[in-house]
Amino acid sequence: MSDQPLLVADNITLHYALRLPGGLWGQSATLKAVNGVSFHLNRGEVLALVGESGCGKSTTARLALGQLAPNSGEVRFEGVPVPVDRGPEWRRLRARMQMIYQDPLGALDRRLPILNQIAEPFDIHRKDMPKAERLERAAALMRSVGLRADQATNFPHELSGGQRQRVVIARALALDPSLLVCDEPVSALDVSIQAQVLNLLDDLRQKTGFAALFISHDLKVVRQMADRVAVMYLGKIVEEGLPEEVFHNPLHPYTQALVSAAPSPRGTTRRERIVLSGDPPNPVNIPTGCAFHPRCPVAVANCRKEVPQLVRDAGRAAACHLVHTAGGSALRPAPNLARKQTTLESV
Numbered sequence: 001m002s003d004q005p006l007l008v009a010d011n012i013t014l015h016y017a018l019r020l021p022g023g024l025w026g027q028s029a030t031l032k033a034v035n036g037v038s039f040h041l042n043r044g045e046v047l048a049l050v051g052e053s054g055c056g057k058s059t060t061a062r063l064a065l066g067q068l069a070p071n072s073g074e075v076r077f078e079g080v081p082v083p084v085d086r087g088p089e090w091r092r093l094r095a096r097m098q099m100i101y102q103d104p105l106g107a108l109d110r111r112l113p114i115l116n117q118i119a120e121p122f123d124i125h126r127k128d129m130p131k132a133e134r135l136e137r138a139a140a141l142m143r144s145v146g147l148r149a150d151q152a153t154n155f156p157h158e159l160s161g162g163q164r165q166r167v168v169i170a171r172a173l174a175l176d177p178s179l180l181v182c183d184e185p186v187s188a189l190d191v192s193i194q195a196q197v198l199n200l201l202d203d204l205r206q207k208t209g210f211a212a213l214f215i216s217h218d219l220k221v222v223r224q225m226a227d228r229v230a231v232m233y234l235g236k237i238v239e240e241g242l243p244e245e246v247f248h249n250p251l252h253p254y255t256q257a258l259v260s261a262a263p264s265p266r267g268t269t270r271r272e273r274i275v276l277s278g279d280p281p282n283p284v285n286i287p288t289g290c291a292f293h294p295r296c297p298v299a300v301a302n303c304r305k306e307v308p309q310l311v312r313d314a315g316r317a318a319a320c321h322l323v324h325t326a327g328g329s330a331l332r333p334a335p336n337l338a339r340k341q342t343t344l345e346s347v
């Protein structure tokens, strides 16, 4: 099998033209939801997208799936540009790329028994398969996600939230996809059920080998699931690396603040909480230079003027003037904030 990445996003942008409420006729603004995002996802790998609400995670996922057409840039899946015209080629690719949403009830048909819903992908893409075999395969998928055979005739409202998400997962895996896009897949579930569903996803990934683009605002969940993490701020990736690196030694001042706000895992170094000042980010009015500079506690004059590039070095990447060492490509944590890291003993 080719060792090219499964999914590549190459400098994609998605801008929405907004009509301003109360504005004069013709007044509009541009909302830059995704503003030059590049990443790759290898086969079998889990890349997590993290960042504050509204930073562009879901839009990036929808661009990756070809549900939205980028204004510029390109998404390639298995080496092929992802079409957005919803023709036969898009449908063929979509069978290999599936999505799991936050709200399983919204993703399911309330009037259809769950076995039939799990068999739907076969009904659409495997019309050559006899009906009995489609249902047999759906029953096997039910078992693989831990649902009981006697639940086959249940309707979604007769199941718990966790069981519904299992139905969605079974249906998503029916055609043996190579990519699963999981957009906050457990955030609507009780905490006790979250762990079960995450363990299920992890087990299934190890058995079937799908890759996942995993969106979550919960860094604890990301720590458990991700092989690599990309941090987004105002439509751009500002840092990328292995979870242990990003969470224990964040480079970008924004990542430092994000990580400092999350509960530390037991027995690890606790960081001093970094409280960001300034207004929450607004994708209609992106600041000049580094978009984070108005809230950045360590910004210098240059940060207001020049847009930092995402510099990659030894598997890590960061877009911040302060983390790029002069003249070289090596990266080091942004100054000052790093010094605020404190141990449990000292707080």
Ligand SMILES: Nc1ncnc2c1ncn2[C@@H]1O[C@H](COP(=O)(O)OP(=O)(O)OP(=O)(O)O)[C@@H](O)[C@H]1O
Pocket (backbone or CB within 6 Å): 016, 031, 032, 033, 051, 052, 053, 054, 055, 056, 057, 058, 059, 060, 217, 283
């Ligand atoms: N159809 C749309 N029209 C206009 N603006 C949109 C549209 N969809 C999303 N946006 C805006 O694009 C920005 C990015 O949204 P997106 O849903 O991708 O963010 P997100 O990081 O996934 O947020 P959340 O974690 O809250 O889901 C937001 O400011 C959002 O309001």
